[in-house]
Amino acid sequence: MAGNFRHLRIGVLAFQGDVREHIHVLEGLGAQVVKVRRPEELGTVDALVIPGGESSVMDKLVRMFGMQQPLRDAIAAGMPVFGTCAGLIMMSDNIVDAIAEQESLGGLHVDVRRNAFGTQIDSFEVQLDMPGVTKDPVPATFIRAPIVERVGEGVRVISALPDGRIVAVEQGNLLGISFHPEVNGDSRVHEYFLGRVAQYVTEKKASI
Structure with a gap:
């Protein structure tokens, strides 16, 4: 399967968070990976991964380095973003529970709650059904995770916990x-x- 992705150039937003871990998975699947911190780097990729980390810190760094508007423009233009x-x-x-002055990039029509499961010590792992993504359950690790409220x-729910969250x-x-x-170590969502x-x-090339 990895061979099918060798032509893809995937950016990972590299200001803060699980940058290295995402790069490892993406390269393992055969994709070319670029660390994205500047608009010109964003302009070279087919898609973007925004990693886990601390959302308020990530937001500040994105704005500090002049990346907020380029990222918003890329999302609005249809770039795939994970x-x-x-x-x-x-x-x-x-x-819904943003700290003072915290902003998001927007584009995904959802309301989210930060740290919905508590602190780091409340982290947990479950087997999660993701029909449409993979037929077998995915091991899902939740660390100070948000939920979609x-x-x-246009938004499709592709997985929820047994309690409906x-x-x-x-x-x-x-x-x-x-x-x-x-x-x-499970690469199926990627x-x-x-x-x-x-x-x-493929569709973009066909439309040119």
């Missing part, structure tokens, strides 16, 4: 999840995203 944990928060239209127009959504080329697939990116690249 956000995990803090990445989901960054992509959301609304953070509301989904808006939404932890994975998709909207067009945007994929946002609450957990960390990069930390437990593989699903790369499959979507490959389709996007």
